[in-house]
Amino acid sequence: MLEESVTSDTTDLKDDFHQGYRNRFSAIPWDVPYRPPLDHPKPKVLGTQSAVVCGPEGEEIYCDQYGRVKVQFFWDREGKHDDMTSCWMRVASSWAAETFGSINIPRVGMEVLITFLEGDPDQPLITGCLYHGANLPPYKLPDFKTLATVKSKEYKGSRANELRIDDTTSEISIALRSDHGASAINLGYLTHPRPSGGQPRGEGFELRTDRHGAVRAAAGLLITTEPRPNESKHHKDLPETAERLATASDQQDGFAVQAKELQAQEAGDQDDVAKALHAQHQGVLGSGPANLTANEFPEFTEPHLVLASPAGIALTTPRSSHIATGEHLALSSTGHTSLSIGKRLLASASRGMRLFVQSMGWRLVAASGDIDVRALKDSINLLAKLNITANADRITITAKTELVIQGGGSATTYNAGGITHATSGPYTAHAANFAYTGAKSLAGVFPEPPKPGKGNLELFNQYAGRQGIKEGDYEVIDALGKSIKGKLDGKGFASVAGAAPGPAQVLFGKDPADTWSDGSYIGKPEWPLNPPGPEDVPSQVQAMVAQVLPSKRWDMLEKGKDMAQTGMSAMQTAQGAMQTAQQVKGVVQGGVAGLPKLASASMPSASGLLGAASKAGKLPSLPAPSLPKPSLKTPGLLAGEMLS
Incomplete structure (x- = not known):
């Protein structure tokens, strides 16, 4: 728009003449296209319409990166129910934000409800989905009107995932289910599926699957049947469990002290066990502030797994069970401990076995078979304050070198030199007859000690770079003191058989490639940290x-x-x-x-x-040594001999 005007004022005086120019206009930027005003209003769509989601042939879910879908309206006679039938249409959601929210993509064949923003036909919006005669609800209605569910269908499959809420009177429950492996979490009043009769299955919760399962808690896990009605305490509240652990730990300490006082155990035998039990108890009690308003509670100091029950714990399997600990295993019971074994009780101890009974004695009975007690390397010692009684049809006492029987200051000694009786009082012998027929010796027969099992011990002697020390000597001293010697192979490896079960000591000899280095010595390198001194x-x-x-x-x-x-x-x-x-x-x-x-x-x-x-002083010149040309035919020279 451009407006112009000219004004002129004239007077008698020529010097007072005035003349001016004025205009006014509106402009738009050069790069903005000019469009004439719309003289006719844009058509509007009143109300909502329904349509069917469509897509390419064979596709069940068809959308773009924004979750938009395409539809075909029922009034569209030319549409082919494919991906070219309409423009992309947005789908309304109950919650939508950047990279989070809820999303439910309408699938091909679903009937959807479409509205238009401000009635603009160019801004369609899908606001919901509709059931109809071909697309029925997941459950038969009104028979199962108390069920609320979110149920999906496997893409190009027949299985489903479901979140089901059952509001049946007095039988409410909730279930999260997946048809894969029949996996489910069932809470509340447990029943079989309502469409299948809904027979009761129990009350509480059930976590089940036909596949593998795992419960993992990196900071610790408590599994307990101690009641806490209506979530009245901290979710890991366990004072009863902690009290039982403290009682058991005190019992272990008390018996250990008595065993040491009566020399059933050596000092320090149970110190490591006691220390571990106390540390575990403190770890279960937890550490940290107890501020209920700030949701702060004492927590496990380590990732403990705690199992607790006021009624009992039952473990059973038709196969084998194995309990393995890297440190110590402690068993405590305030009542009896009973073992019922169908075949044999096999116990092996690497560093000794100590049994202590506080009262009521110790009884060992074999209903059949022998009771065999052996000390293969040292002695068997029996000590009783009152009596030692042996009752049998025949009692044989055999000593390989000497037998000494003492009592009340008198003694009888049997050895290869003869029999000696010694007493400070009278010697009385009663017999119907005495017969001396001359000298005779009867040597005792001793069973050979059992041979140790032929277990294999694998030896490796390697440099820091994992390269084996070739053909080095080794010596193995087993638990019975037997020495086994040999040589490693070309890779620094040897397999030793015949060593007794138990701890063994292994010694490696000199390194054949460096005989100044002891293969059994592990210490600081001598070079360059410790160079030879002047005396070396x-x-x-x-x-x-x-x-x-x-x-x-x-x-x-x-x-x-x-x-x-x-x-x-x-x-x-x-x-x-x-x-x-x-x-x-x-x-x-x-x-x-x-x-x-x-x-x-x-x-x-x-x-x-x-x-x-x-450099320290002048030395006389020294000519280079003259060595004869080596030859295998050199007379008088043996292989490996130095020329001089």
């Missing part, structure tokens, strides 16, 4: 040079040896010479064929040593 240099240098130089030239090195002890540089060079000496020894053991390698390896180290020593 002369003997090592002397041993190395003596193999390389003729004996007649040894005197020329005495001065160099003394200077090497005073110079730090000579010490460092000697370390390299020590390593070379190891190579020299390996070459010498390899025979004459290794002499060229011997010469080439030894000369640089020897001359380097002399060069370092010369």
Whole structure:
């Protein structure tokens, strides 16, 4: 719009003449297209309409990245119920936000209800879904009108997932179910499915599946039948359980003290167990503030698993059971502990067995078979304050070297030298007849100790880089003191059979590649943390040079040896010479064929040593040693012998 006007004022005085120009206009940006105003209003759609969700052939769920779907209206006679029938239409949701909310995509074939924002036909919106004669509800109505459910259907399948709420009078329940593995969580009044009769199945909760199951709690787990009506306490409240654990721990401590006082146990036998039990009890009690208003409660200090019941715990299986602990196992009962075993009771202890009875005695009865008590390495000691009674048809006492019977200050000794009776009082013997027929000896027959089981012990001796020490010696001392010796294979491995069950001691010999290194020694590396001191240099240098130089030239090195002890540089060079000496020894053991390698390896180290020593003082010149050309035909030279 442009407006213009011209004004003119004239007077008699020419100097007072005025003339002006004025305009007014409206403009739009250059890059904005001009559109003329709409003189006709846009059509509006009044009310809502229904349609059927459609999509490509064979597709059950068809949508875009925004969850929009396509539909075909019932009045559309030209539509083909495919993905080209309509534009994308948004679907209303009860909760929608960025990356969270609720979503239920209408599926192909569902009837939906469509409204239009402000009646605009270009802004359709799906607000809900409708059941009809072809799409019936999940449950028959009105028979199961008390059921509220959210039930889905497997994509291109027949199975389903369901959240079902049952509001039947006095029988309310809720279930979360999946047809995969018949997995379900059932809460409340448990029944079979209502459409199948709804027979009662119990009350409470049920977590079940036909597949695998797991209960995992990284901070700890409490499984208990202690009642807490109406959620009246902290969800891990367990004072009764903690009290029972404390009582059991005190009982363990009390019996342990008595056992030590009566020498049934050695001091410290149960200290580790007691410490572990007390620590576990404190961990179950928990730590932290107790502030109910801030939802702060003492929590497990470690991820304990606690099982508790005021009535009892029953464990049963038709197969085998195994309880394994990495540390200690403690069993406590204030009443009886009963073991009923169908076959054998087998108990093995690596470090001894101690049994203590506070009162009422200890009884061992074999209804049939022998009672066999053996000490394969040490003694059997019997001690009684009153009597030791043995009743049998025949009692045999046999001693391999000597039998001594003592009582009241009198004694009888039986050994290979004869029989000696000793008493400070009268000696009385009653017999109908005495017969002395001459000397006779009857040696006792002793059963051989049982041979230990042929268990296998695998040995590995490796460098830090996991490379095996080849053909090293080893010695195994088993639990009975038997020594088994042998050699490792080329990979530093050996399998030892015949050792007695129990703890064993293993010793490895020298490293064949470095005989100065003890294979059984594990400590700090000697290089470079602990270099040889001055007192170590002369003997090592002397041993190395003596193999390389003729004996007649040894005197020329005495001065160099003394200077090497005073110079730090000579010490460092000697370390390299020590390593070379190891190579020299390996070459010498390899025979004459290794002499060229011997010469080439030894000369640089020897001359380097002399060069370092010369810095401390002048040394006479030393010619290089002359070595004969190695040959297997050298007369008088054995394989592995050093030339001199």
